Amino acid sequence: MHKKRLIDGWQHYTGGLGGVWEVWRADKLNNHYNVPWHQVQLPHSYNGLDVMDPDSTYYQGEGWYRTRLSLQNPYPEGRTLLHFEGAGQKTDVYVYTEKIASHLGGYDEFTVDITEAAAGNQLERYEGQVPLAICCNNSRDLETIPSDANDFHAYGGVYRYLNLVYVPAVSIEDMHIAAQCHGLAEGGEKGSLDVQLSLYAPQFANENIAIDIIVKAPDQNIAASVHWEGKQWEGMKSIAQIELDEIMRWSTEQPRLYEVEVRLASQYGETARTVRTGFRTFEFVKKGPFLLNGERLLLQGTHRHEDFAGVGPAMTEAMITEEMRVIKEMGVNFIRLGHYQQSRIVLELCDELGILVWEEIPWSRGGLGGEGYRQQCIDMLRAMITQHRNHPSVILWGLGNENDWECDFDYFDQEDIRRFMKRLHDLSHEIDPTRKTVIRRCDFCKDIVDVYSPSIWAGWYRGIYTDYENSCKQAADEVNSFFHAEWGADNVARRHVEEPYTGFQMIDSGGGSTDERDGDYLLTGGEPRVSRDGDWSETYFCDMIDWYLSAQQRMDWMTGAAQWAFKDFATPVRPDSPIPYLNMKGVVERDLTKKEAYYVFQSYWSKRLMARIYGHSMSVRYGQEGQARTVKVYSNAATVELFCNGVSLGKRNRNSEDFPAAGLRWEVNFQPGENVLKAVAERDGQIVSDELSFVYQTESWGKPVQLQLEIERVSADRHVVYVKAYDEHGVFCPVAANFIRFSAAGDGKLIDNLGTVGGSRLVQLASGRASIAVEPGGAPGAYIPVEHFFTAGGPAITAREQDTRKQLRTTIVSAACEGMETAFVTIKEQL
Template identity: 65%
Template structure:
């Protein structure tokens, strides 16, 4: 098999066409017909920016892609395939105007055979031997498909995962499954197991010549530990090729994620090909009414969640971006992730295997109810695809069958018994396809007895109740099911928003009287309903860090807990939250949508990470406030045994870490700041390793009134961008560090706002965070926008954009504005 990614030389048209001939007729009639095709690289989504447009609904409809491919199959009489790793949400594939395949489902992989169409295309003279390929993607809403548009995420359109051109012989291996079963643990990370190797063939022409197969197992160090050969006639379906007893095997775990490899080679008169699959040896158990066990030992699952969503590109993340994200998750100390709420990129699963991150992966039967037979068949098809395509990954322990299936809205009926019957059908299908893993769902109480592992809704301190009721809520839920796992907890938090005293909900709910902590339909709304922190709170990083701190310190002593996963690792776009401080953004992330770390990242590290670390809270809190001489709390997050804090060069003493001493595990000091600039420095030690951190801030003692004016400043960056920041002041010109109004940036002139990113510095409509809001500006309107951790990475600068015409071009001029209801508009001129 030969495989190449098709990344470059694609063009895209956003909109519907009358048919595939309209893709190509511009080539024939280019002097008379002009379709605005745009050059793009894959992966690509046509919703990369519009999902974060605060003034309109994102586009749902057709988007077309076209390319002229050079096809040179090295196998005589071989098959030429297009392998899609994911495209949303419906796809049709054409060679020239001939439809060669279609697929329903935005998240599973599919393959289209283009062999005969390539031969036909060779006769089209004007393409000079190139093969014209077109792909239509369509993310139009249809109630009889999953996921529901009531789901808290976008139904993206486009070829948003990698697309591959694949060459295989007439007879080839289609899929290889490796099962490591009957695992026994011997100790010291070793064990034994039985390894079964099964395979299916791709043989569309029903060739009957004999095939020879060679199977080899390789240890993590590359040594061959088992091998065999087999000669037989081609077969239908899946065939068992070999069974091996593997003794002294290295066990896979988060701390030692050693991966074996199985190579199956096939030889016939039509050519040779091989498939290499990695697998791991491990055993796991959810003890009935008890903890989670991995390889015979208790493991507290410490997790987070992931959506395929990133600033500027939506789901169309490159492999490099995915690797960066997954590495951050591992470095945070997580050993578990739930991939919500759909099958995700094979790259993600491969990285989970390599990094040692256990996985719950699920199908997108998410909210809305239950549709008819076509709807149900899509659920069956997507569950089958997810299990068969990700079967070999040792990281996967749970197949998710649904999410919040008690949330009705898509149909004029809601039949709990029918949902129960279908959930049972999916549960049984999952076990037929893979009886070595368990099934799971989150938040559907009337189905909790059907699946193997259940997570109720517990949002103590956000959608309901207060965070000090967390442990009691979990214990109550734990006692009501055989296997309890706490999926989803957290709080929305606007990056760089800090407060001196967070709103906690204690104000209206006495401790111990919080009552229910589950999320109910409508609790995510910012109006109506009962008092709750999600509606009445400050959405600050300060509160979020305190909540995390409380949850994590509780989890350390809950010896019956299987695990819990915070929702979610990264801020992500969603159509159901137009009123968020950044509209259309779910802001519960530990990092921003461009992977910029929030303060919460370091709270998790202080409990979960092995490598010594220390972090002073408030690096993006440029101004603290209070009265002169007032004692203020300084929090330090660290996994080290002790730390010493210095204020303006003077030691405030050494503190010992105690995970049960809330907040900050005992690493907290009271300090008296001087008016003006202050400098904090902390030095921590663990096992002879010293780490330190420092920050500076202004301490404001001058009182302020209501915001009366906005002022703009501009700072030019090295890459050519300009950062424009708005700050709120009262009528006397005193800075308002707690101002939180919405502001809207605008621009007239030669430049452009770098917005639509869903980040604190990449959104034209945003709430002030601690009295400030800012946005990056391209002053010339020509800088390339490759999204990275900072939100924008330039491959050139203003000088390159201005080059040409002998340097005679007039310098660009832009006027940036910021508006806020009730305040005068502020302006600043760039250039």
């Protein structure tokens, strides 16, 4: 098999066409014919930026891709395939104007055979190249999943890798390796591998084939080899049962992987495929904890959406690898992939890093549609399981999410949903009897699945975070296997407060009612709740996490929990967030910039010694002179010593029952102006330290009424503009949270629509500050006369500046806020 990623050489057009001929007719007419194609690389989504546009909803419709392939299949009578790792949401594939295939579903893999079509379309004008067109369509259709009521986007585009694959006329289509542990025996623990194959040979039958199987242990030594000869077959067939002595188990601490290589030879050539697998056992103890390889493991989890600043879901392998590395370094041993089948790269990394997986299909909210809707659910469940069942990291197949949330149809039949959920449950066990089924938040189906997660949002959507432990215990008593998926709070990166939200007296916490209900995510209406009435600060978020993690350590019966979600992510249902259209519950920003919460998790979960003084992005602390302020250090060390301005404030011993910060906190009197804090942490003779500086402001402030801008040049082609809010006396307002709108005119452009606090043109102030990146030469077009872009009321322009305008790149950046005078700053770059 020869495989190549098709990354370069693509052109894209966002919009509908009159038909596929319109993709190519400009070639015949020798002009562009008004279709503005532009160069792109795959993976690519045409919603990479518009999902975070604060002034409009994201585009849903057709997006076209075209390229010309130079095919050189090395196999006589070989097959030429296109292997899509994922494209959204409906995909049509054309060779020239001939439709070769269609696929429904934005998240599973599919393969298209273009052998005959490519051979028949070697047109003269393309000089032997094969014209390939792909139409993706993410238009809304109530009879498809996912629902547009979901808290995530249905992205469009070829947003995972597309591969050109050459195989012989007889090749391996699919490969399943079932690994089983057989327990201890003389000489070590034994295990077995059941090697199952299906073949791809659309034009040939009953051919003689030879198969060689080589098994490599985690140390890369050959553990077994098998030779098989016979006739080809149809369907999936077990061709070898391989017994192994002294197997090495896969675990979250030691993710040992075996490699199984299968080489198939026939008169048409040889091909090979390699699958990695692992030996492990797991159990959800009835009414009890989770066991991995017979030992209790508290599942310490988070969630992942396929979403990233600037590209949406179109993440490269390097980007995915970095994200998963940062997740693992937080101390995670479990992840829920919400709410759809994700890239094979993610699963491979979970295998390598030792992260257990819950993966699910996108039957999420909306209700239950007709036969086509149900068939898509079935098809996507079957695809997810068959495509990812070789991964030892996977333990749970998710059948749905929030299926009690009705909105897409004028009917809602709980019994019908129960029957269909049971159908999916049975199908999952039929395809893969080795894993468990799971759903989240659909109480009327919780008796159907193997593992259930209710909705518990203590301290955010309902109740207060001190309700957490009781809420979990009550929910666990109602099911055989309880897991807590989704908990957390929205938090604006770089927003800090000296006194986090404490208005708990206004919130009903009676009876342990902490389940999220429809509409609780809205910022208006309904009952009092922290999500509506709180400060959305990192400070509150860290306190909540601290309480939850401490409680989870005490709950020796608990299987585990997963915080929602690792990254801030784009969503169509939150236009009124501090960054519009952003779910801000991440412990990192949408570009992986770490928030303070990341280190709270590390202090409980990470094995590597660490220490973090809270507030690295809190450049100004405030209070009265002589007023004690709390300093928190998050660390997994036994002892931490704090220094302020070089003076030791004493040591504290870590105690996870001493909230907050596990007892690692000090009440400190800061000096007005500059202060420096240093923490020195020690454990078993190892020492780490952390240091930060800030200004302590003792001046009181009033209502913010003015803005001030500053410029910092961060690279040859990028500046950052900072805005700060001040009151009428020029005193900085460190708790200002007004919405700020940035705009630019001239030669440059804002680097915005990224969904980060430093990459959004409409954003709430975080602790009185906001920023935006600017590319001075990034605006399209040529020279623009100064009078066209200098706003009335802006800075004065001298005659000399106008005379030299053609030798400068000049950009005017403004920051505006309702009730305040607009502020301007000029960026000038010599050409």
